[in-house]
Amino acid sequence: MTEWKKKFAIIWSGQIFSTLSSMTVGYAVVFWLSIETRSAEVLAIATIASLLPQLLLGPFIGVLVDRWDRRSIMIFADLFVAACSAVMSVLFLIGNADVSLCYILLMLRSVGSAFHVPAMQASTPLLAPESELMRISGVNQMIQSGSIIAGPPLAAFLISVLQIPHVLIIDVIGAVIACISLMLVSIPNPEKKEDAPAPHVFREMKEGFREIYSRKGLLWLFLIGIAVWFFVLPISALFPLLTLDHFNLGAYHVSIIEVAWGAGMLVGGTLLGLKKFKISEVLLINSMCIVLGMTFVFSGRLPQGGFWVFMVLTLLGGISMTLYSSAFMVVLQTTVEPSALGRVLSLYGSISLAPSIAGLVFTGFVADHIGVSNAFLGAGVFISILGVVSFLIPAIRAQYFKKEGAL
Numbered sequence: 393m394t395e396w397k398k399k400f401a402i403i404w405s406g407q408i409f410s411t412l413s414s415m416t417v418g419y420a421v422v423f424w425l426s427i428e429t430r431s432a433e434v435l436a437i438a439t440i441a442s443l444l445p446q447l448l449l450g451p452f453i454g455v456l457v458d459r460w461d462r463r464s465i466m467i468f469a470d471l472f473v474a475a476c477s478a479v480m481s482v483l484f485l486i487g488n489a490d491v492s493l494c495y496i497l498l499m500l501r502s503v504g505s506a507f508h509v510p511a512m513q514a515s516t517p518l519l520a521p522e523s524e525l526m527r528i529s530g531v532n533q534m535i536q537s538g539s540i541i542a543g544p545p546l547a548a549f550l551i552s553v554l555q556i557p558h559v560l561i562i563d564v565i566g567a568v569i570a571c572i573s574l575m576l577v578s579i580p581n582p583e584k585k586e587d588a589p590a591p592h593v594f595r596e597m598k599e600g601f602r603e604i605y606s607r608k609g610l611l612w613l614f615l616i617g618i619a620v621w622f623f624v625l626p627i628s629a630l631f632p633l634l635t636l637d638h639f640n641l642g643a644y645h646v647s648i649i650e651v652a653w654g655a656g657m658l659v660g661g662t663l664l665g666l667k668k669f670k671i672s673e674v675l676l677i678n679s680m681c682i683v684l685g686m687t688f689v690f691s692g693r694l695p696q697g698g699f700w701v702f703m704v705l706t707l708l709g710g711i712s713m714t715l716y717s718s719a720f721m722v723v724l725q726t727t728v729e730p731s732a733l734g735r736v737l738s739l740y741g742s743i744s745l746a747p748s749i750a751g752l753v754f755t756g757f758v759a760d761h762i763g764v765s766n767a768f769l770g771a772g773v774f775i776s777i778l779g780v781v782s783f784l785i786p787a788i789r790a791q792y793f794k795k796e797g798a799l
Contacts (some may be wrong), residue, residue, distance in 0.1 A: 396520040399577045404535065406573025410470065411535050413566025415543035417477065418442070418501070420551050420559045421494055428491070440541020443501040447745040450510075453681040456736025460669045462734070465511040473504035474567035477560045484557035487489065501563075510741065514733040517561050517725045518580045525725055526673070529718035532663020532774060533657060539656035544647075582729075596645075602738070603732045608787035610727050613674065616782050617720055620681060621744045623771040624713070627688055630652075631706070633764045634691065639699040652703045664718055673726075674721040674788060680716035681779030686711055688772025692765045784788040 398658055457465060480497045520528055550559045591645070604611055631653070632646045687709040691702050728736045762770070782788055 395671045398522065399519055399579075400531075401578050402573050404531065406570040407532075408535055408538075409567045410570035412539045412542060412546075413562050414473070414501070414505075416547045416550065417560060417563040418498075419544050419547035420556065421498065424551060424556050425491065425494060427663050437495060438498055441498040443503050443745055444633050445499050446506040447742050448741030449503065449506055450738040450745075451735070452504050454510060454735035457507070457514060457734030457738065458732060462511045462515045462581055463574055463577075466508050466515075466579075467574050469504045469508035469511070470567040470570045470574075472507075473501050475569075476500040476504070476563040477563040477567075481557040481560040481564075484555070484560070495575070506738070506741075510734050510737040512739050513721065513725070517733070522726055525722045526664055526718060529721050530661045530714075531734070533661030533664065533714045533718055536657070536661075538654075538658055541651055543660065544650065560774075582733075603728050603736050607727060609790060612785050612788050613720070613723065613782070614743075615675070616778050617740070618680075618744045620716075620775055620780055623775050627768060627771045628764065630764055631766060633766065634702070635699070635749075636698040638694075638765055639696060639702070641699060645699060648703060649706050652706040653710040656707040656712075658710075659707075660711040661715030661718070664715070674782075676719040677716055677723070678779045678782045680712040680719070681782065682776045683712040683774045684716065685774070685776030685779060687712065688768045688775065690772075692768030692770075692772060695733070 422438060476497055480493065483493060516528055517523065547559075550562070604614055631649050635641050635646045635649055687705040691705050694702055724736060724740070725733065
């Protein structure tokens with residue numbers, strides 16, 4: 393714990409390259425598919441391919457994360473992604489790659505992420521003091537949001553000057569750098585109980601669920617968080633449509649909104665990373681849920697000439713989303729036993745994806761029938777209501793507010 397800053401500086405130096413290269417290559421593959429096929433169906437399948445492994449394998453992966461050495465998991469996950477990209481690059485070079493192999497590549501890269509992300513998140517409480525977890529989460533958000541901002545334009549530039557096989561090699565380089573940084577630090581694993589029963593996947597999965605539903609306040613936050621993502625992901629997919637259809641603007645303005653959302657995430661991560669705030673994490677979660685919902689509500693009520701107000705609201709939405717996500721992560725890291733944290737994080741990732749995918753499926757139908765603006769308005773109202781309801785649930789108040797004197 394005394395050298396946590398040095399350890400995280402080494403880890404983050406590798407993660408910056410890995411996250412940016414991975415994000416860039418992911419966008420590059422999507423751009424290449426768009427150029428080659430001009431098919432919305434192909435892009436939809438590509439999106440599902442990148443999400444499905446985490447949805448289906450998450451609960452099982454969480455068991456392995458808690459059972460195996462977490463540093464080794466992260467290193468092998470990065471090497472696996474590098475190997476997949478390298479093989480795909482070779483197949484492109486010899487002319488044996490096609491769209492179906494791109495789907496496979498996206499799925500395999502998703503498997504690597506499904507191992508790496510919960511292993512890193514579950515290791516954080518063992519590396520740093522509890523009082524620093526919010527700042528660490530903020531820096532992680534800064535790295536992620538910086539990659540979100542830089543990834544698309546960098547991918548578009550690389551696709552214009554390089555062939556897709558050469559772009560894929562960038563993913564290999566980023567993964568190797570991340571592996572080297574991880575090899576330079578020691579990451580402890582949670583203590584194992586001497587009388588622990590023999591390993592059993594389904595029993596350990598059940599224990600992960602028990603960690604959630606045995607704490608009623610955490611269970612309610614878990615359920616509300618899943619409901620929030622049900623609305624957030626589909627609405628985020630409608631940002632371009634609101635710009636194009638409601639404001640009657642073009643691709644340039646669509647890119648401005650994407651940058652505004654990423655910039656908001658970067659600002660939120662910077663705020664958390666630079667300063668320690670003495671505030672209840674759950675108070676922050678509920679408040680940011682309300683703020684995020686209201687940015688959608690006001691966006692849905694804007695007149696045709698209100699694009700620049702929409703940009704400001706999107707910036708605020710990115711900030712609130714980052715504060716919400718970071719605070720939620722700290723709640724999980726400080727509430728759940730370290731030996732079960734990998735399972736809980738993987739379960740949350742998998743369970744929240746299921747309704748999100750369902751929401752994405754119905755997004756087009758809802759937007760076509762009630763209008764994009766009304767979709768923003770309705771989703772924003774529901775998200776804000778979820779934030780208010782979370783303040784009123786007795787189990788959440790008892791577990792997180794009364795002991796801290798926050799309410």
